[in-house]
Structure formats: C-alpha cells, structure tokens
Amino acid sequence: MRTQVAIVGAGPAGLLLSQLLHRQGIESVVLESRDREYVERRQRAGMLEQGTTDVLREAGVGERLDREGLVHHGLELRFGGAGHRVPLTELTGRTVTVYAQTEIVKDLVARRLADGGDIRFEAEAVAVDPSAPSVTFRQGGRTHTLECDFVAGCDGFHGVSRPALPGARTYTREYPYAWLGILADVPPSTEELIYANHERGFALHSLRGPKVSRLYLQVAPDEDLSAWSDQRIWDELAARFATDDDWELTPGPITDKSVTPMRSFVAEPMRHDRLFLAGDAAHIVPPTGAKGLNLAVADVTVLAAALTEYYATGSRTLLDSYSDICLRRVWRAEHFSYWMTTLLHVEPGADEFARRLQRSHLDYVVSSTAASTSLAENYVGLPLEGVA
Ligand code: FAD
Ligand code: DHB
Numbered sequence: 001m002r003t004q005v006a007i008v009g010a011g012p013a014g015l016l017l018s019q020l021l022h023r024q025g026i027e028s029v030v031l032e033s034r035d036r037e038y039v040e041r042r043q044r045a046g047m048l049e050q051g052t053t054d055v056l057r058e059a060g061v062g063e064r065l066d067r068e069g070l071v072h073h074g075l076e077l078r079f080g081g082a083g084h085r086v087p088l089t090e091l092t093g094r095t096v097t098v099y100a101q102t103e104i105v106k107d108l109v110a111r112r113l114a115d116g117g118d119i120r121f122e123a124e125a126v127a128v129d130p131s132a133p134s135v136t137f138r139q140g141g142r143t144h145t146l147e148c149d150f151v152a153g154c155d156g157f158h159g160v161s162r163p164a165l166p167g168a169r170t171y172t173r174e175y176p177y178a179w180l181g182i183l184a185d186v187p188p189s190t191e192e193l194i195y196a197n198h199e200r201g202f203a204l205h206s207l208r209g210p211k212v213s214r215l216y217l218q219v220a221p222d223e224d225l226s227a228w229s230d231q232r233i234w235d236e237l238a239a240r241f242a243t244d245d246d247w248e249l250t251p252g253p254i255t256d257k258s259v260t261p262m263r264s265f266v267a268e269p270m271r272h273d274r275l276f277l278a279g280d281a282a283h284i285v286p287p288t289g290a291k292g293l294n295l296a297v298a299d300v301t302v303l304a305a306a307l308t309e310y311y312a313t314g315s316r317t318l319l320d321s322y323s324d325i326c327l328r329r330v331w332r333a334e335h336f337s338y339w340m341t342t343l344l345h346v347e348p349g350a351d352e353f354a355r356r357l358q359r360s361h362l363d364y365v366v367s368s369t370a371a372s373t374s375l376a377e378n379y380v381g382l383p384l385e386g387v388a
Contacts, residue, residue, distance in 0.1 A: 001029075001144060001145065001146050001147065002146070002147045002148065003027050003028055003029040003118070003146060003147075003148050004021075004026050004027045004028060004148060004149050004150070004311070005017075005018075005021055005026060005027070005028040005148060005149065005150050005151075005152055005307060006028070006029055006031070006133070006134070006135045006146045006147075006148035006150070006151045006152070007028050007029065007030045007031070007151075007152045007154055008031050008125045008128065008135060008151065008152065008153050008154060008155040008159060008160070008161050009030075009031070009032060009153070009154035009155035009156060009159060009161075009279075009281070010030050010031075010032035010034075010039055010105075010109070010119055010121070011039070011105070011154060011155075011156055011279065011280070011296070012101060012104055012105060012108070012279070012293055012296050012297065013152075013154035013278045013279030013280070013281075013296040013297070013299060013300050014030050014032070014152065014154035014155070014278075014279075014300075015030065015105060015108035015109060015112065015119075016055070016056075016059060016104075016108060016296075016297060016300050016301075017152055017154060017278065017300040017303060017304055018030050018108075018112055018117060018119070019059050019060070019061065019108055019111060019112055019117075020059055020300065020301070020304035021304055021307060021308075022112070022115060022117060023059065023060065024304070024307075024308045024311070024312075025311075026307060026308065026311055028117075028118070028152075029118045029120065029146055029148075030112075030117070030118065030119040030120065031120050031123045031124075031125050031135060031137050031146070032119065032120065032121050032122075032123060033122070033123065033124035033125070033155075034121065034122070035121050035122050036109065036121045039105055039109070039121070040102060040105050040106050040109065041102060042101075042102065042105075043100075043101075043102065043181065043183055043256050043258065044100075044101045044102075044292075044293070045100075045101045045287070045290055045292055045293040046098055046099065046100045046101065046206055046207075046208060046214060046290070047096055047097075047098060047193070047206070047290035048069070048096060048097045048098075048099055048293070048294065049094075049096060049294045049380055049381030050094045050095055050096065050097070050380060050381060051294070051297075051298070051381045051383070051384050052293070052294050052297045052298075052381070053065060053069065053097050053099075055297055055301050055384075056104065056107075056297075060111065061104070061107045061108055061111050063107075064103065064107055065097070065099050065103075065104075065107070068099065068103070068209065069097040069098065069099035070097065070098040070099070070207070070209070071095050071096075071097050072088070072095060072096050072097065072098060072192055072193070073087065073088055073089035073090075073095055073192075074086055074087045074088050074089065074090075074192050075088060075192050075193045075194075075195065075379070076190070076192055076193065076194045076195070077195050077196075077197070077344075077362065077365065077366055078194050078195065078196040078197070078241065078243070079196065079197040079198070079359070079362050080359070080362075081242065081243050081244040082243060082244060083194065083243065083247075084366035085192070086365075086366065086372050086375060086376055086379075087376075088376045088379060088380055091369075091372060091373045091376040091377070092373070092376045092377050092380050094380040094381070095380070096379065096380055096381075098193075098206065098207060098208070100208050101293055104293075120137075120139060122139060122140075123137050123138070123139040124137055124138050124139070125137045125155065125159070125160050125161075126138055126143070126160065127160065127164070128151055128153065128160055128161050128164035128275060129151075129164070130151065130164060130165065130166075130272045130273040130274055130275030131273045131274065133147070133148050133149060133150060133151050133273075133274040133275070134146060134147045134148060134151075135148070135151055149274065150274045150275075150276065150307065151274060151275045151276070152276050152278055152300075152303060153165070153275060153276065153277040153278065153281045153282075154277075154278050154279050154281060154296075154300070155281050156279070156280040156281055157265070157280045157281065157284055159281050161275065161277055161281050162267055162277055162281050162282065164275060165267070165271075165272045165275055165277060166272055167272070168267045168268060168269065168272070169267070169268050170265065170266065170267050170268075171264075171265070171266045171268070172263065172264065172265050173263065173264040173265075173338065174221075174262075174263050175221070175262040175263065175264075175286055175341065175345070176220075176221060176347065176348050177201070177202075177218045177219065177220065177221060177262060177345055177346075177348070178218075178219055178220065178221045178223055178259050178260060178261050178262055179204075179216045179217065179218065179219070179259070179260045179262065179287060180216065180217045180219045180223060180225070180228060180233070180257070180258075180259050181214070181215070181216045181256075181257070181258055181259075181260060182214070182215050182216075182233060182254050182256065182257050183208065183212065183213075183214055183254070183255050183256040184212070184213045184214075184215070184251070184252045184253060184254050184255065185211065185212060185252050185253045185255055186211070186212075186213050186250055186251065186252025186253070187210060187211050187213070187250065188205065188206075188207035188210075188212075188213045189205065189213070189247075189248065189249045189250050190205050190207075193205060193206050193207075194241065195288070195340075195344055196240050196241050196344075197343070197344045197345075197346070197358070197362060198239070198240040198241075198242075198346075199346065199355075200236070200239055200240050200346075201217065201218035201219070201240060201345065201346045202216075202217075202218035202240075202288075202344045202345040202346065203215070203216065203217050203218070203236075203237055203240035203241055204216040204288075205237075205241065205249075213252070215237055216287075217233065217236055217237060217240070218345050218346065219259065220348075221261060221262075223259050225257060225258070225259055228257070230251075230253075230254045233254065233257075234249070234251035237249055238251075260287065262286040262287065262341070263284055263286065264284065264285060264286060264334055264337065264338055265283060265284040266282070266283045266327070266330060266331070266334060267282050267283065268323070268327060269323035269324075269327070270282045270299075270322065270323040270326055270327065271319075271322055271323045276303055276319075276322060278296065278299035278300050278303055278326075279295065279296030279299055279300070280292065280296065282299070282326075282330070283295065283330050283334070285333055285334055285337035285338075286337050286338065286341045287337075288337060288340040288341040288344060288345070289333075289336055289337045289340040289341075289378070289379060291333040291336065291337050294333075294381060295329065295330060295333050298326070298329055298384055299326050301384060301387055302318075302322060302325050302326055302384075302385075302387060303322060305318060305387040306318035306319040306321075306322050307319070325385050328385065329382065329384075329385065332378070332382060333378075336378040336379075340375075343358065343361055343362065343365070
C-alpha cells in the first residue's frame with residue numbers, strides 16, 4: 001500500500017492536513033486508532049483564533065463554523081469580587097470564535113469522506129520509519145505497511161510518532177493542579193468568557209452555544225472525579241464566580257465530566273528526515289488561554305504549504321524551515337499559556353506574599369492598556385509565519 005503523505009492520527013491536526021493537501025492535489029491516508037464516533041465526541045477545546053477560522057474557511061470547512069460559531073470581541077477577568085473586561089477587538093482589531101473541537105472534527109471527517117478521502121478508523125499505527133518512510137499499522141487483527149514520501153505524526157501526546165523521532169530534546173513543566181471540565185445543558189450565564197481567580201482556585205466559564213455551557217474548575221492533579229457530585233460542582237463554581245453585585249450562575253444538567261492534567265511540553269526539533277510532527281504530538285500547553293488546538297492548526301498550515309511547495313517545484317526550502325518556523329510560534333504560545341495559568345491559578349501552599357503579587361499583577365493587567373494589549377494580542381493569536 002502506498003500514498004504520498006501518511007498521516008498518523010485523525011484529530012484536528014491530521015484531518016485538517018489531509019484536507020489542505022487534498023485541495024492541492026496531494027494524496028494522503030489518515031490512520032486513526034479509535035472509531036469515528038469516539039473521535040467526534042471527545043470533548044476538548046472550543047476557542048478559535050481568527051487565524052484558525054481563516055484557515056478552516058480557506059480549507060473549505062467554514063460553512064457551519066460561519067453559521068454556528070459565536071464571534072467574541074472581549075473576555076472578562078474576574079477577581080476580588082468584580083469583573084474586568086479586556087476588549088480584545090478594540091485592542092487588536094481581531095476577534096475570536098467559540099466553536100467546539102468536536103464540531104471541527106465532524107466537519108473535516110464529513111468533508112474528507114464526501115470527497116473520497118481515505119480515513120481508516122480503528123487502524124492503530126505501531127511503528128513509524130522516518131527514513132524509508134512508512135507506517136506499520138494494525139487493523140482488523142492484521143498488520144499492514146503504508147509506504148509514503150512523508151509521514152506526518154499527528155497522533156497526539158501519547159502517539160507513536162514522537163518516540164520514532166531520533167535525537168529530539170524535550171522540555172517539560174508539570175503544574176500542581178488539573179482542570180475538572182463539564183458540559184451542561186443550560187444557557188450560559190455570561191455572553192463573554194469569564195476567567196476567574198478566587199482564593200478557592202481558578203474557574204472558567206465558557207460556552208458551546210446559546211443553550212450549552214462549558215465550565216472548568218481548578219482541582220488537584222490526582223482529583224477523584226467520583227467525589228464531585230453535580231451539586232458539589234455547581235456550588236464550587238458559584239463560590240468561585242461570586243461577585244459583590246447580583247450576578248448569578250445558573251446551574252443545569254451536566255452531560256459530560258472529565259479531569260484534564262496540565263503540563264507544558266515541547267519536543268525539538270519537530271522533524272527528522274521525512275517524519276514531521278504536528279500538534280500535540282510535538283507540544284502541549286496548559287489549557288488556560290486555549291492555545292492547544294490553535295497551535296495544531298498553525299503547524300499543519302505550515303506543513304501543508306511546505307509539502308505543496310515540494311510537490312510543485314521540488315524545493316525543500318520550506319520543509320527544511322518547518323521546525324524552526326513552528327517552534328517560534330510554539331514557544332510564544334508556551335510562554336503565554338504558562339503566564340495565563342500562573343496569573344490565574346492558586347498555587348497550593350502559596351503564602352500571602354505570593355497572593356499579593358498575583359493580585360497586583362491582575363490589577364496591572366486590567367488597568368494598564370499596555371499590559372491588557374499584550375494579553376489580548378497573544379490571546380487572539382499572532383500572525384502566521386511561513387505561509388503566503
Ligand atoms: P489529538 O486531538 O490528540 O489527536 C490525535 C489523534 O491521534 C487522536 O484521535 C488519537 O486517537 C490518534 N492516535 C493516537 N495514537 C495513535 C496511533 N498509534 N495510531 C493511530 N492514531 C493514533 N485545548 C484547548 O485549547 N482548550 C481546552 O479546553 C482543551 N481541553 C483539552 C482536554 C483534553 C482531555 C486534552 C487531551 C486536550 C485538551 N486541549 C484543549 C488541547 C487540544 O484539544 C489539543 O491541543 C488538540 O486536540 C490537538 O490536536 P491534535 O490533532 O494535535 O491531537
Ligand atoms: C475553552 C477552553 C480554554 O482552555 C480556554 O482558555 C477558553 C475556552 C473552551 O473549552 O471553551
């Protein structure tokens with residue numbers, strides 16, 4: 001079996017890469033260890049940078065995004081019993097859009113399959129060869145080999161592609177907390193996202209549509225989900241979002257609950273020979289600031305442009321710069337996510353000195369135009385390098 005580009009993983013990175021390549025007449029096969037339903041239901045990110053929505057539109061999967069995505073012009077930082085709006089669009093001229101990762105994945109799978117694309121679900125890659133490029137995978141109890149010109153390792157943090165990349169250096173930071181995330185069938189209690197810093201811990205109020213809310217709570221890294229009844233979750237959220245005025249959080253039926261560990265991770269370089277890593281396979285950010293999915297989209301946009309240049313002209317210039325171009329953006333997002341995380345979370349055991357520094361930092365971010373512009377331009381996303 002042979003193709004031009006073997007793509008490991010049908011998350012947003014792998015699916016979008018396959019779609020971008022298809023539009024340039026480049027063939028690919030996507031191998032995915034899970035089944036279609038699982039991939040389309042996995043609850044994850046939801047906030048898209050303007051650059052990400054531009055890429056999705058250009059890739060031909062913007063129709064439902066334009067209909068159902070919610071365009072936001074600001075966000076709220078809430079602390080000390082009061083909300084402080086950061087006017088993202090006023091400060092940067094750009095917007096962000098709430099549209100769930102599940103919906104992006106559904107749109108991409110439907111588009112690829114409608115165009116005759118080859119996505120193999122329940123096909124688990126077991127070995128990747130970066131030099132005689134190929135992927136060995138198991139499907140239906142049998143082992144197959146997919147030969148190719150290039151391998152795109154889009155198989156997330158726990159995939160097989162990164163271990164197949166020799167000589168990569170890794171950089172890691174663990175955090176002493178995790179996020180408990182819920183999806184609830186209740187209209188959001190806010191129009192714009194609320195990032196709350198409270199002495200009980202961080203909380204985030206996001207949304208998925210006019211009738212669906214998405215909320216997160218800072219919890220311990222080893223938190224036992226079974227200790228969190230729906231009532232306890234809503235009580236804790238209400239306590240952390242409480243203001244000195246009459247703002248209220250409306251509770252509702254919880255339809256999904258999970259705990260996400262938080263870490264920062266970068267593998268450098270992101271390429272060896274004919275193997276290219278993209279998205280979570282190469283880097284992880286803590287979720288505060290919503291950079292994970294946006295970085296995955298940026299990586300594959302650069303990779304698609306580099307492969308397009310190679311197949312059109314034979315030039316490897318962009319392929320050779322792939323890792324450097326991506327890593328500049330990755331490290332900016334790593335810093336921003338670390339910064340947003342430490343600005344808003346409560347460090348277990350933090351003393352009063354640390355709490356007062358954090359409060360001063362928050363006051364500064366919402367009272368200085370320079371500081372809030374810095375937050376805003378990172379949040380809406382910096383321009384994409386390396387693509388026309
Ligand atoms: P993934 O979405 O992880 O896709 C990788 C795919 O590869 C998966 O479908 C996997 O099944 C498949 N795969 C793995 N191994 C193999 C194999 N051996 N063979 C074949 N297929 C394989 N980001 C935010 O911005 N906000 C959030 O709220 C947020 N919440 C998150 C919650 C969780 C639990 C996780 C894990 C991540 C979250 N993220 C969030 C990060 C964001 O969802 C990711 O950055 C994004 O999914 C990256 O896309 P990706 O395609 O690189 O990887
Ligand atoms: C969402 C997740 C984030 O990490 C974030 O910073 C904003 C929004 C979300 O899932 O909606």
